[in-house]
Amino acid sequence: MSCNWPEYYIDELKAPAKGAIAMGPFGSRIKAENFVSSGVPVLKGGNLHGAYVDDSDCDFLTEEKADELKSSIAFEGDIVITHRGTIGQVSIISEDAKYPRYVVSQSQLKISLDRKKVNPYYVNYYLRSHLGQHQLLSFASQVGVPAIAQASTSVKQIRVPCPPLDIQNKIVEFIRSVDKKIANNTQTNQTLEQMAQAIFKSWFVDFDPVKAKMNGEQPEGMDEATAALFPDKLVESELGLIPEGWNIQPLSDVSRVINGRAYKNSEFREKGTPIVRIQNLTGAGKTVYSDIDLPQDKLIDHGDLIFAWSATFGPYLWRGPKSIYHYHIWKMEVDENKFGKYLLFMHLARLTEYLKNQGTGSIFTHLTKGIMESQKLVVPFEGVVQAFAKVVTPLFVQIDALHKQNKTLESLREILLPKLLSGELELEQTEELAEVS
Template identity: 35%
Template sequence: MNGWNIEKLATLVNVVYGKSPSAIEKLDDGFPIFGTGGVVGYTSEVLYEGPSVILGRKGTIDKVQRCTSPFWAIDTTYYTTPKRDFDWSWLYYTISSFDLRKLNEASGVPSLSRSSLEALDVAVPPLHEQQKIAAILTTVDKKLDVIARQIEATKTLKQGLVQTLFRRGVGTQNTDGRWVPHTEFKDSEQGQIPAMWEVVPQGMVSTFFNGRAYKLTEWEETGTSVIRLQNLTGSGDKYYYSNLTLPEHQYVNNGDLLYMWSASFGPYIWSGEKAIYHYHIWKVECGERLDRLFMYYSLDWLTTGMKGKTHGSTMMHLTKAGMEKYPMVLPPLAEQRQIAKILSTVDSKIELLTARQTQFMNLKRGLMQKLLTGEWRVRLDGSASET
C-alpha cells in the first residue's frame, strides 16, 4: 500500500471517558447527549466541542457514532479527540469497519476497554485519499438515508390507509366498474362502519388449526420441512424434518395463511413448498365469504392494535378460542379484494424499497472492505482502481 501506514488508533486520537449526565439538565432542545445507542436527550452543557467519533464503553459496544458539533457523551461511552490532522468521516468509517464485539471483555453486560480500542491497527492513507474515501462512502450513506425516509413514509402511508379502509372501506362498484364511496354508516362494536358491512366472529368465516408439537425423537434429517417461528420471523433458517403421515390440514402449501401466536405475533403468507407447521403457529383457512389476503390484513391490523395496548414481555396471551370469537368487519367479497389489492400494492412498494436498501448496504460493505484496506485506491479525479 504505497503511501499508507499501519498505525495504532492511539496515534490518531485520544480515547476519552464520557461523563455522568446527572450533573446536567436534560432539555427538549440544545446540544445532543450521546448514549451507547444514540442520542438520549439534549442539554445546554457542552462536554466537547467536536468533531468526534463516539463509541460504547458498556452495553452497546458495536454502534459507532459521530458528531461534528458540540455535544455531551454519557459515562457509558468514549469520545475521541484528535492528536493530529485526519479526516473525521474517514475515521468514522474506518472504526465502523471493525467488529468491535470481538473486543468484548465481559461475560455479562458487554464492555469495551480503552486499551483495546487504542491498540486497533488502522490502515492510514494520505489525507487527500482519506477525504476521497469518505466522500464516496458518504454518497452511499446519503442514498441509504433517502431510502430509509422513503420506507418510513410508505409505512406511515400504509398505517393511514389501513385505518381508513377498515373503517370507511372503498365503496361499491357502479355500472362502469368504478368504486363509489359509501354514504351510509352505522355504529358497531368495531366502531362506525359502512351500513352494508357485517361484524362477525372470526371463527364464523374462517378456521384456525393448531400446529403440531414434536418430540426431539421425531425429528428427521430429511423429509417434509417443519416450519417453526424462527423460520417465519427471519431469526433462524435451520429447518427440521418429519416423515410422519398427518391429516391434510396439518400441512401448509404455497400461499396459505399462517398466524404466529407465541413469542412473535402476526400473520404470514407462506411462500415455500408444502410443509408442516409447528406448535405456536396456526393455519387459517378462509371460508367462501372471506378473501384470504383480506384476512391477512385484518389479522395484521388486529395484531397491531393488541400490541399497542400492551408492553414488553407481557405483550399478549392469545388462545385459539379467543381468536375465533374475536369480532371482525366483513365487507362484501368484492370490496374485501379491492381493500387487499390496495394494501398489497403499498406492501410491494415497501418490499421494493427494502430490496434497494439491502442492495446499497451490500454495496457499502463491499466498498468499505476494498477502500479502507487499500485494495482499491482512489484518484483525485474520483475514479477508483484496483492495485
C-alpha cells in the same frame, strides 16, 4: 494496489484538543431528575444501531447540566463507541445530526479525530468492519457484564490502516452514497406504507366513502365504479356504526392462524431451510437452519403475512426467502376473497396495542391463538375488498422492490468495505463502483 498503507494508533490520530478520547460521565453525575423534555440529548446504546447516530429518540439534559459534563460532550464528526453492555457498537455523529452537541452516557465513550490526518467517517467505517471489530473486541473482558477493559486506554491502541486523505475521502464518498440510497429507499417505503394506511383508515375506520354518499357527495379521490361498491348508510352493530350490509365476523372466518414449530438448539443446522425467529424479524440475530422436511403450512414464502405474538409483537409481511417459522410466530393464511392479505395486515397493525394488552407475561407479552382468532372484524362486501387490493397492491409491490434493492446495496457494501479499507480495491475501481451506485 495500495495494500501497504501505514497503520496508526487511534491515539496518534486523535484531535489535539484535551479530552479528545473521553468516557461518559459516572452514573452518579446523571440522575433521573436531571432529564428534561428538551435540551442537550444523551446518547445511549439504543442510538448506536447503525453507522450514523440515530437521534430520533433521546433523553435530554439542560444546557447548564451539559456544561457540567464538558469532557463527555460530542459533536459532529465524533465517533461514539459502547464500551459496556452491547460492546462493539460504533456510530458517528453525522453532518445530518439534529442537534449541535450531545452528551455520551456512562456506557459509551467518544473519539474526536484530527481531520488533518484522517477522515472521521473513514475511521468509523473501519471500526464497524470485521477488521476493526476484531481489534475492538479483543479487549473485551470475559468476567461479569460484557465490557471493554480499560476502555479509553484500549481504544487508543487500535491500529487503523490509513491511505492518503484523498483516497480516504473517495472511500467515504462511495460508502456514504450507498448509505444515502438505502436511507432514501427506506424513507420512500415509509411514505408508501403511510399512503396505504391512509386509504385503509378512510375506507375501513372512518368510512369516508359511505359518509360522502350519505351527504349526496362523490367520495373524494374515488371513481364512480369504486364509489358504487359502498352503501350510503351506516347502521348500528356490536362494534358501533358500520356500513349497511357489512358483517361482523371473528378473524377465524377470514384467516387461518397457524402455529410455528418449536425447535431445540440441538436441531439447528448450518445449512438447509432458514428458520425465522423473533429476533430475525427486526434484522437482528444469527440465521439458523433446519434439515427437517415440513409441510407447506409450516413454511412461509416471500410476501406471506405473519404475526409475532411474543417480544417483537405485531404483524409483518415476510420479505425473505421460503423459510420455516419458529414458535412465537403465526402464519396468517388469509382468504383473499373475504378479506385480503394487505387489509388484514393493516387491521392487525391498528390493533397491535390492543392485542398486546390482551396478552399475558411479566417480561414478554404472550398472546394466545384463541384470543387472536376471536377478534371481531368488520368484513366489507367482496367488491370493496377487491377494490382495496387493486389500489394498495402496487404500493406494496414498490415497497418490496425497494426493500430488495436495499438488501442488494447492503450486501454490496459489506463485501466491498473491507476490500476498500485494506487497499485490495484500486481507487479507480472504487470510482467506477461509486458511479454505478
